[in-house]
Amino acid sequence: MSLISDTAALAAFVARQAGARFVTVDTEFMRDRTFWPILCLVQVAGPEEAAVIDAMAPGIDLAPLYGLMVDPTILKVFHAARQDIEIFFHQSGKIPTPIVDTQVAAMVCGFGDAVSYETLAGKLSGARIDKSSRFTDWAHRPLTERQLQYALSDVTHLRPAYEKLRRRIEKSGRADWVKEEMAVLTDPATYRIAPREAWRRLKLRSDKPRFLAILREIAAWREEEAQRRDLPRGRILKDESLIEIAAHAPATVEDLARSRGLGRGFAEGRQGETLLAAIRRGAELPDSECPRVPPRRDTPPGLGPIVDLMRVLLKMRCEAHEVATKLVASAEDLEQIAANDKAEVPALAGWRRELFGADALALKNGRLALTAAGRHIKIVELPVAAQ
Numbered sequence: 146m147s148l149i150s151d152t153a154a155l156a157a158f159v160a161r162q163a164g165a166r167f168v169t170v171d172t173e174f175m176r177d178r179t180f181w182p183i184l185c186l187v188q189v190a191g192p193e194e195a196a197v198i199d200a201m202a203p204g205i206d207l208a209p210l211y212g213l214m215v216d217p218t219i220l221k222v223f224h225a226a227r228q229d230i231e232i233f234f235h236q237s238g239k240i241p242t243p244i245v246d247t248q249v250a251a252m253v254c255g256f257g258d259a260v261s262y263e264t265l266a267g268k269l270s271g272a273r274i275d276k277s278s279r280f281t282d283w284a285h286r287p288l289t290e291r292q293l294q295y296a297l298s299d300v301t302h303l304r305p306a307y308e309k310l311r312r313r314i315e316k317s318g319r320a321d322w323v324k325e326e327m328a329v330l331t332d333p334a335t336y337r338i339a340p341r342e343a344w345r346r347l348k349l350r351s352d353k354p355r356f357l358a359i360l361r362e363i364a365a366w367r368e369e370e371a372q373r374r375d376l377p378r379g380r381i382l383k384d385e386s387l388i389e390i391a392a393h394a395p396a397t398v399e400d401l402a403r404s405r406g407l408g409r410g411f412a413e414g415r416q417g418e419t420l421l422a423a424i425r426r427g428a429e430l431p432d433s434e435c436p437r438v439p440p441r442r443d444t445p446p447g448l449g450p451i452v453d454l455m456r457v458l459l460k461m462r463c464e465a466h467e468v469a470t471k472l473v474a475s476a477e478d479l480e481q482i483a484a485n486d487k488a489e490v491p492a493l494a495g496w497r498r499e500l501f502g503a504d505a506l507a508l509k510n511g512r513l514a515l516t517a518a519g520r521h522i523k524i525v526e527l528p529v530a531a532q
Contacts, residue, residue: 150202156209162191167220171299173283180371185283190300214241224262250310255467269306340368354435359427360391366423448483
């Protein structure tokens with residue numbers, strides 16, 4: 146193991162990875178007091194050596210690392226990659242590529258939904274991960290030997306685990322399945338934060354267009370304030386306060402000061418002024434421009450048992466093919482398929498349709514049946530006359 150804390154050592158380490166088929170990558174970061182994650186460490190393991198890169202070392206330039214992340218000849222292997230990729234995208238403006246996420250690959254290989262790194266490393270590498278440093282303060286310096294060893298274990302055990310997963314995927318012919326999932330993780334749109342879409346993450350109290358118009362404006366205001374001040378959203382204004390403000394639409398400083406979670410000091414200051422302006426924008430928006438949310442899809446009467454049958458079929462097909470059910474179809478997918486043969490859901494397209502979707506439609510339309518045979522459930526193709 147080596148701890149890299151200067152640019153020259155980092156550049157030399159990256160140069161030594163030239164020609165590697167893949168490197169494993171992980172990050173350690175802090176985000177409890179900021180909007181943007183503070184990158185503390187980056188761990189990289191190549192075929193011959195592994196290193197912990199101190200991203201907070203004075204004067205270090207991470208450009209060589211970012212170059213490695215976009216080197217098209219070297220595969221970057223992550224586990225549960227989304228947050229790691231978000232950090233690299235925010236820091237460098239570029240998405241690591243090509244990549245593979247072993248959590249997704251493990252789902253394709255039948256390890257269940259969202260398998261943890263500890264479980265995967267234990268099953269495939271025989272490793273026992275010491276979890277005692279999981280919640281450490283990675284921004285504190287100096288780092289202890291124990292912290293560094295823990296950080297490094299996130300990439301060293303990932304190498305043999307990935308090799309075994311890769312062989313399983315190649316043997317099963319499912320490389321395209323993994324590639325399809327990686328397309329989402331490497332899409333910059335996955336990581337762009339659009340302030341005017343922030344309201345969609347909130348638990349809505351009402352679906353009235355005027356309420357939604359005000360909520361959209363003030364949620365966008367909070368998002369912009371949080372990004373500008375680099376503070377967590379809740380430090381600017383809590384979700385509950387946003388919902389209450391959107392519901393009551395205070396128009397004056399006095400009204401705003403009475404809102405839950407606020408006070409006169411907030412209402413009379415710059416933040417209160419800009420928040421009131423956001424409320425006015427939502428309140429004055431023409432009715433035709435107010436946002437709407439699709440009506441909640443309730444399962445039509447009588448379709449509940451069909452959804453239940455599909456759920457059994459899904460579990461059967463996924464167990465037979467050793468793939469996680471979560472990767473194939475969601476509960477909402479099943480409800481939509483039950484209601485519409487042409488539902489626009491992932492389960493009715495590509496490899497998912499071959500594995501499950503086509504059979505789900507056949508079951509729904511009376512061309513397949515499920516029957517018990519001892520302790521097992523079997524799929525029976527029905528003759529045309531019985532349909």
